[in-house]
Structures are given as C-alpha cells and as structure tokens.
Amino acid sequence: MKPALLSAMAGAALCALAGPAGAYTINGVIPPGRAPVVIALRRPIRPGVISFEFSAPRVNAGVPYAVDFCLGPRANPCGLPGARVVNVPEGQSRSAAFSSILLTRNVLVAGQGTRVAVPFSVTVN
Secondary structure (H helix, E strand, O other), X not given: OOHHHHHHHHHHHHHHHOOXXXXXXXXXXXXXXXXXXXXXXXXXXOOOEEEEEEEEOOOOOOOOOEEEEEEEOOXXXXXXXXXXXXXXXXXXXXXXXXXXXXXXXXXXXXXXXOOOOEEEEEEEO
16 A cells, blocks of 8 residues: 555544544643632533543642532632532542533632642543
C-alpha cells in the first residue's frame, strides 16, 4: 500500500480508539485562597445523562488535599442543599453522572483549600 493510505488508515484507527464521540477533557488550576473556579462546559449541552471523570492530579501542596467539584446555583454552587458535590482526594479520580437539565440551570466549579495552586482535570462524555 502507499504510505499516504497507510497513514490515513492508522489515523482513522486511532480516532476510533480515542473514546466516545463528543468526549473532551478540561484541565485547569485552582489558585490558592480564592473562590472556586468555574469550569466552562461546551455548549450546547446534549439532552440526557452526562458522565464525568473528575481528577485531582498529585502536586506538592505541602499538605494532603482534595478538590471539591460542585454543581449548583451560581450564587453558591457548593453550599446549598440541592448542590451536588464530588470530593476527589489528591492523586485520585471519581466518576459521576448528571442530568443535562441540571447542567443547563447550574454551574460546575472546582475548589480546594490549600495555600498553593492545585491542578484539576474533568473528562466529559
């Protein structure tokens, strides 16, 4: 076969193995001593159940830490009774699924309580 055709076939195979169509990852950093960071999801949000993989990569924060991923009203996404909170300890991941209706009416944020910047990662399927 011609090299260009082999290259195209290999690229198509890699794309097929990359994950579900529409899946994407958001990486960021939560600054120290600040309010939670709003995570901007791609719009429009498709109807149905949306799956998330929340991660708190290891970083030298000087203390053990966890990242709180919260889904709730913009005014207080982590503190109201209806808020959904996923706590992810340092170096770990957690999965969660939410109705798309919750995602259109609320914000998704990531927060932490250390004195250093802490990274986070969210994969949306």
